[in-house]
Amino acid sequence: MNRKKKINQTLKSKAKKANAKLQSSNKPKYIAKADREALAAGAGIESQTMDATAVNAVTLDTTSIES
DSSP states (O other): OHHHHHHHHHHHHHHHHHHHHHOOOOSOOOOOHHHHHHHHHHHHHHHHHHHHHHHHHHHHHHHHHHO
């Protein structure tokens, strides 16, 4: 009985590990803190340039209307 139990236990554990490898995770990929800060800084720079461009466009529109 002991030998059969050990064999079955080994086979079940191998099957369980193989099945676990096939499952995909819905968890998002980890991004390091330094990388997150770099992305945020890059997004901050882009938003500042977009804001400046929008302000320039509005200024140009108002000057053309006033003329």
